[in-house]
Amino acid sequence: MTNTIVVTDRLTKRYGERLAVSDVSLTVRSGEVYGFLGPNGAGKTTTLRMLLGLVRPTSGSATVLGHGPGEPGAVARTGALIEGPGFYPYLSGRDNLRVMARYQRVPDRAVESALQRVDLAERGDDAFKSYSLGMKQRLGVASALLGEPDLLVLDEPTNGLDPGGMADMRRLIVDLAGQGQTVMLSSHLLSEVQEICDRVGVIAGGRLLAESTVADLRGGSTLLVRADPVDQALAVAMRVAGDDAVQLLDDGLSLELGEDWAPELARALVGAGVDIREIRPSERSLEDVFFEMTGDAAGPGVGAAAPVEEER
Template sequence: METTILSINKLNKRYGKLHAVKDVSLEIHKGNVYGILGPNGSGKSTTLGIVLNVVNKTSGEYSWFNGTMETHDALKKVGAIIERPNFYPYMTAVENLQLVCKIKGIDYSKISEKLEIVGLIDRKDSKFKTFSLGMKQRLAIASALLNDPEILILDEPTNGLDPQGIHQIRDIIKLIASQGTTILLASHLLDEVEKVCSHVLVLRFGEILYSGTVDGMTNQVGFFELKAENNTALIETLKNHPNFEKISEMEGKVIVHFNKIIDAGELNKYLLDKGIILNHLVNKKQSLEEQFLALTNK
């Protein structure tokens, strides 16, 4: 039985006329990495804000840990970074984390362990103000991990970082996930979600366009590239296929989309039985990027 960490059901948020989040539902099970993916202004941060109790919902429900806990208590088992990390510039990394421990009633022994995870142990006595943006973000992650949360929530974790900084944060996210912590991150970067997440919720203007596994998004129905001696006859025959969806011609090749997954062998046999001999057949998958663009441009 999978442990449900967070359950969101038909969540709505309106700001006057703006419907920022529309009927969003999502189940978060232990041990996975979930990405909420969407362009800026798609309702990602609002959704995170609602479940973290910093934004009031308009309607809908959400419950933590199968509803066994009030939100206030549940949030003690959640680590979250939803705005720029707020540390004291003239205090060292360790001093800043000691302060967090004091506030949250956590043992200081956790500090080294968490600094190790984020690769800052050798800079533990450096003042926060000497840190690069990437290091500041890593310290924020260490801080959010101090209470050994069941789930870590990150809003745009690599925003504003250079390529090296981005790479480091993504590696840390993978490491934390590999140790069994569930992660929920919001991102507008497809590449990020593809590299670190197992599950994805695609939002646009507050609405869900896709929800499921990252693999499932890439393995959705692809298309075929075909060529025959007589393309006109080929096109006419394809249009009669029970699962035919749309067709186009490009550089002498016929591009055909079906509304369900069709086996290449079956398609070849179907055409052969109708007297069409193919001299070119390629089954193509749409890349996640192409699908994401197709989804968000609709």
């Protein structure tokens, strides 16, 4: 049975009259990359802060690595980057990490390893205040890696990175999970979550709407058919797939069939004298699923990358 690293039960946080997080029950398993997906303001950061013991929940409960949030047993085995890194501006990146390493009683050699892993070793002696937003973000991830924690909690880890930096960060996260570490990350970038996460929790308006694997959320593939005449193609498709498995679209037909059915469907269409323009498998993206689930609740803050500050 897979070990659970994080478990919450109806976790709720209210600020006065505003309900920031409502009855969130989720489970993060050992060795996986768990994506906490939702628009800006959905309650992602508040939930992560409760898991780290930085915010006390109004109601509900949580356990992290078998301990209560913020307890020494959980803190010692957790690395985190929440709401952007905070460092001494006039110290170098390397010295900032050394301060943190000594506070955590981690040897200095861990600092060099962390800088290498986030590709900051060559800029480690530069003052933190001279770093771009993306470099500051990478240094924050480096600080979370100190001490080889069992659990990494990363809030928007690719924020401020250019496309190359984003790709590097995704590879790093996947590598960490491959080495047995568990990563829980929040993001509003659906393509990012779809690419690297094993399971996701979808949150909007403070409520957890779904928790599943990315594949299960997206569902199985369908066949997209564009053919003429459409009415004749529709009749053939319904005969092959069944009446309820065919949907008429603006630009063709959608059949709830796997791509293995394409040859049989093509033969049936040609045999009926239908001119085939296209047959191809089609899969729903995580973005499609998200907007189906949330409707207008998602707002403009989901799916598009945040403005990028040029890497230096």
